[in-house]
Amino acid sequence: MNSREIFNFVADGLFQELSSDESLNISFRGEDTDFVRWTQAQVRQNTSVLQMEISFELHKAGRRVLKSWSVQGSPEWDLIQARQQLQAARQEIAVLPVDPYLVPFENKGTSEAVFHGRLLEGEKLIAAIATPSKGYDLAGLYAGGTIYVGNRNSKGQNHWFANETFFMDYSLYNGANAAKACYAGFEWVQNDFESSLKRTAEQLQVMEKPRKKLSPGKYRVYLAPAAVAELSGMFGWGALSYRSLKTGGSAFKKLFEKERELSSHFSLSENFDLGLMPRFNEIGELAPVQMDLIRNGKLEQLLVSARSAKEYGVPNNYANASESPRALEIAPGTLSEENILKKIGTGLYLSNLHYLNWSDLQNARVTGMTRYACLWVENGEIVAPIEDMRFDVSLYDILGEGLEAVTEFQEVDPSVDTYDRRSLGGKKIPGFLIKNFSLTL
Amino acid sequence: MTPSTFSTALTEFKKQVDWVGLRFYSEKASRQVVRNENLEYHGSSHDQGIMIEVMIDGHVGYAATSDLTPEGLKAAFNKAKTFSTQASGFKAAAFTQEQRPSSRGQFQSPYLHRLDALTTEELIRILLKASQSLKVSEKIVCREASAWLTQTEIYYLSSSGAEWSQNFNLVNTHFLATAQDSKDTQTRSTGNSLQSGAEALRKENLLENCEVTGQEAMELLEAANCPTGTMDLLLAPDQMHLQIHESIGHPLELDRILGDERNYAGWSFVKPENFGHLQYGSPLLNVVFDPQESGQLASYAFDDVGNPATREYLIKDGQLLRGLGGLESQKRLGISGVANQRSSSWNRAPIDRMANINLVPGDKSLEDMISSTEKGLLMKTNRSWSIDDYRNKFQFGCQYGQLIEDGKLGATVKNPNYRGITLPFWKSLKAVGSPKTYENHGSPYCGKGEPNQVIRVAHSSPYCLFSNIEVFGGES
Numbered sequence: 024m025n026s027r028e029i030f031n032f033v034a035d036g037l038f039q040e041l042s043s044d045e046s047l048n049i050s051f052r053g054e055d056t057d058f059v060r061w062t063q064a065q066v067r068q069n070t071s072v073l074q075m076e077i078s079f080e081l082h083k084a085g086r087r088v089l090k091s092w093s094v095q096g097s098p099e100w101d102l103i104q105a106r107q108q109l110q111a112a113r114q115e116i117a118v119l120p121v122d123p124y125l126v127p128f129e130n131k132g133t134s135e136a137v138f139h140g141r142l143l144e145g146e147k148l149i150a151a152i153a154t155p156s157k158g159y160d161l162a163g164l165y166a167g168g169t170i171y172v173g174n175r176n177s178k179g180q181n182h183w184f185a186n187e188t189f190f191m192d193y194s195l196y197n198g199a200n201a202a203k204a205c206y207a208g209f210e211w212v213q214n215d216f217e218s219s220l221k222r223t224a225e226q227l228q229v230m231e232k233p234r235k236k237l238s239p240g241k242y243r244v245y246l247a248p249a250a251v252a253e254l255s256g257m258f259g260w261g262a263l264s265y266r267s268l269k270t271g272g273s274a275f276k277k278l279f280e281k282e283r284e285l286s287s288h289f290s291l292s293e294n295f296d297l298g299l300m301p302r303f304n305e306i307g308e309l310a311p312v313q314m315d316l317i318r319n320g321k322l323e324q325l326l327v328s329a330r331s332a333k334e335y336g337v338p339n340n341y342a343n344a345s346e347s348p349r350a351l352e353i354a355p356g357t358l359s360e361e362n363i364l365k366k367i368g369t370g371l372y373l374s375n376l377h378y379l380n381w382s383d384l385q386n387a388r389v390t391g392m393t394r395y396a397c398l399w400v401e402n403g404e405i406v407a408p409i410e411d412m413r414f415d416v417s418l419y420d421i422l423g424e425g426l427e428a429v430t431e432f433q434e435v436d437p438s439v440d441t442y443d444r445r446s447l448g449g450k451k452i453p454g455f456l457i458k459n460f461s462l463t464l
Numbered sequence: 465m466t467p468s469t470f471s472t473a474l475t476e477f478k479k480q481v482d483w484v485g486l487r488f489y490s491e492k493a494s495r496q497v498v499r500n501e502n503l504e505y506h507g508s509s510h511d512q513g514i515m516i517e518v519m520i521d522g523h524v525g526y527a528a529t530s531d532l533t534p535e536g537l538k539a540a541f542n543k544a545k546t547f548s549t550q551a552s553g554f555k556a557a558a559f560t561q562e563q564r565p566s567s568r569g570q571f572q573s574p575y576l577h578r579l580d581a582l583t584t585e586e587l588i589r590i591l592l593k594a595s596q597s598l599k600v601s602e603k604i605v606c607r608e609a610s611a612w613l614t615q616t617e618i619y620y621l622s623s624s625g626a627e628w629s630q631n632f633n634l635v636n637t638h639f640l641a642t643a644q645d646s647k648d649t650q651t652r653s654t655g656n657s658l659q660s661g662a663e664a665l666r667k668e669n670l671l672e673n674c675e676v677t678g679q680e681a682m683e684l685l686e687a688a689n690c691p692t693g694t695m696d697l698l699l700a701p702d703q704m705h706l707q708i709h710e711s712i713g714h715p716l717e718l719d720r721i722l723g724d725e726r727n728y729a730g731w732s733f734v735k736p737e738n739f740g741h742l743q744y745g746s747p748l749l750n751v752v753f754d755p756q757e758s759g760q761l762a763s764y765a766f767d768d769v770g771n772p773a774t775r776e777y778l779i780k781d782g783q784l785l786r787g788l789g790g791l792e793s794q795k796r797l798g799i800s801g802v803a804n805q806r807s808s809s810w811n812r813a814p815i816d817r818m819a820n821i822n823l824v825p826g827d828k829s830l831e832d833m834i835s836s837t838e839k840g841l842l843m844k845t846n847r848s849w850s851i852d853d854y855r856n857k858f859q860f861g862c863q864y865g866q867l868i869e870d871g872k873l874g875a876t877v878k879n880p881n882y883r884g885i886t887l888p889f890w891k892s893l894k895a896v897g898s899p900k901t902y903e904n905h906g907s908p909y910c911g912k913g914e915p916n917q918v919i920r921v922a923h924s925s926p927y928c929l930f931s932n933i934e935v936f937g938g939e940s
Binding site: 057058059060061062063065066067068069070071072073074075076078087088089090091092093094095096097100108111115118119120122123124145146149150153162163164166192193194196199201203269270271272276377378379380381382383385386388390391392394411412413415417440441442443445463464 | 499502503504505506507508509510511512513523524525526527528529530531532533536539540543544546547548550551553554555556557583584585588592605606642643644648649651722723724726727728730731808809811812813815848849850851852853854857859861879881883885911914915916917918938939
């Protein structure tokens with residue numbers, strides 16, 4: 024049996040066990056991934072991972088219990104384990120208090136999306152990276168393989184998503200100088216990877232001049248799409264969550280209450296047309312293909328899960344349980360690539376940012392560091408790389424009055440997170456030109 | 465799965481490669497969250513699988529699977545063998561069986577009462593009461609009480625004769641109060657992460673601590689912003705935890721110093737030649753790697769390659785002595801390290817990680833340190849952390865601050881932050897608290913590695929006093 028058949032076998036087996044006052048939402052998550060960790064353009068560690076997990080949420084008498092367990096891949100054995108989990112859940116649910124915000128399961132439909140890729144394997148894969156990288160000091164991670172996500176419920180809902188993708192997330196070094204890139208997709212094209220390497224090496228060459236040490240102060244900066252992607256990661260830390268707003272954890276409370284506003288150049292949406300992520304969430308609800316969250320600086324809506332909708336009496340927009348963006352897109356503007364340096368004039372070109380955190384959440388203030396190819400620009404010309412600097416800025420400033428322009432081009436930033444498992448998703452992000460960007464250390 | 469299943473598999477596999485190790489990992493966890501006196505989440509998980517590691521021509525490669533049938537193990541072994549044979553021609557370093565010791569033994573976390581002695585009803589009752597205790601005012605808009613109880617079993621077997629097992633009981637608790645009025649929102653929290661039994665949740669002072677947490681959130685709502693300036697800074701152990709972690713733990717990791725981590729978490733300002741020579745901090749600074757301290761979250765007998773874990777000084781009298789690197793990094797660099805090659809779970813290869821990194825107590829009472837301070841700030845409980853990829857320039861924020869003026873604790877201040885550079889900061893250490901001020905704090909959330917791994921760490925520390933630190937608050 025393949026992954027989907029195993030999932031269906033276990034799900035069908037559990038649905039048959041349910042009594043009339045029970046309902047069940049069941050999910051599958053699996054992957055078959057090859058990871059290769061690189062340092063100095065050589066293999067540090069290769070790790071192949073086959074993992075499968077089933078989880079369910081059992082409802083009975085207004086209460087709920089969640090369970091998850093590793094799946095072996097032997098259907099009969101896995102169904103025995105599943106039945107034991109169901110029995111344990113029944114014992115626990117009997118002693119739980121009623122859940123006032125329980126969202127009953129419904130049949131939210133059926134969907135199927137399967138994307139096949141053309142990935143390299145084994146010897147070909149390692150040589151395909153090692154051979155053109157020879158002579159570079161390359162560090163990074165290749166991850167490739169298939170990810171499976173399934174969801175069904177006892178009301179008849181049925182979703183399946185699988186995609187076969189890879190990424191080679193890497194950086195090149197010349198001593199302390201570094202440039203960063205990520206080559207990712209469904210099909211490994213050797214020429215494309217080698218072009219990526221060449222572009223990154225050219226970026227590294229720019230770093231060879233002596234570094235300029237900056238003083239703390241306010242600067243005009245250009246944030247390249249990778250830097251904006253890092254900044255937009257903060258939107259997933261409660262900023263766009265309705266529940267976080269109500270529990271004091273949203274950085275956009277003042278935006279919600281119209282006490283502060285953002286620039287008309289700034290628009291943010293969820294766009295599942297990117298195709299990097301299934302539209303269905305943990306309970307199988309299908310999010311709209313496109314949904315504006317912030318349009319021309321004004322908050323249109325926050326992300327609302329079914330549970331928050333019930334708790335706070337607001338419309339559900341089918342967010343995931345953590346109410347974080349899953350397919351984030353920042354709208355492009357009008358700044359062309361050839362005009363970026365000219366528009367910076369004298370200031371900074373920042374390729375990447377690093378280790379961001381809220382320094383004052385209620386005022387949407389963020390601190391972090393510059394990283395990789397960050398350059399000093401004078402009169403529209405690149406002069407020198409900079410020594411890394413710390414920044415401390417409010418989103419209300421840099422995405423408000425400070426946001427001078429947004430690039431007309433966007434880049435796809437695939438998610439390369441691999442905590443516990445390979446993540447899905449990604450963002451589509453332009454570059455930003457910002458004035459009065461505050462460097463502090 | 466039984467040990468004999470692994471033994472049978474090992475017998476078959478060891479004929480085909482230079483060396484093979486099997487690491488079985490099973491983790492049962494339960495998590496309960498109560499928010500605003502409602503049970504928001506009640507769930508549990510059972511994660512298990514096996515990591516097969518093979519050595520071929522000096523290269524160590526890995527394959528992990530949740531398929532624990534004999535066929536599943538064989539498929540994983542074949543994958544590891546094939547892929548690692550190919551990778552060995554491009555290996556970054558060559559190893560021998562010296563990097564996989566033939567250790568034998570057991571480890572068991574300390575406990576008085578088994579974790580599963582806590583019934584679901586008892587646990588939920590405790591969390592509901594905690595949530596009620598956090599509610600000291602209607603302005604406490606969010607009261608959250610959660611418990612995460614974990615039982616982990618690791619069994620390791622190798623072709624060179626290693627056979628060891630470790631059983632961990634882990635308790636993570638978190639209690640949070642967010643106060644809100646028309647002008648501001650402030651959060652205060654408490655809790656801990658440690659190795660313990662059910663007794664960790666039956667402590668008599670748990671509800672009292674929750675009430676204090678709620679009251680301090682209310683205090684912050686009325687408090688002035690932290691002042692801006694340069695002054696003495698007294699850090700409580702629950703902030704020292706983060707300070708040690710980010711500016712001592714990570715820069716001393718040998719795989720960072722080797723450059724393995726450059727593409728993700730970063731490099732380090734520390735060079736291999738610094739060990740034994742670099743003055744890292746003031747002579748009052750003494751830091752140990754101590755996986756043997758009972759009850760800390762990252763205590764163990766062996767790291768995940770079977771290296772027996774022992775207490776070692778990393779920094780003594782301010783001088784850097786030893787790095788945080790396991791047997792592989794030690795061989796690559798030709799310097800000594802510690803037993804810290806660890807994996808987050810069965811599906812990740814072991815890399816250099818922190819474990820228990822503790823700051824050794826000094827001789828000052830808390831009162832001594834406050835009374836010796838003319839102008840300063842006391843800061844408690846981390847809420848924000850950021851540091852550069854070489855571990856130099858940091859900025860940290862805390863939940864709760866108090867002014868110190870003319871040797872006395874003064875008004876509470878909100879949004880306290882400070883920033884600095886690692887070596888000057890540790891050199892400004894001017895007093896270290898006595899054992900009476902020493903506290904243990906753990907965290908299950910240290911992220912690092914490619915592929916990414918989140919691992920458990922702990923840092924015990926007394927209160928510590930630093931001179932002339934740049935501090936600042938939030939926006940008015």
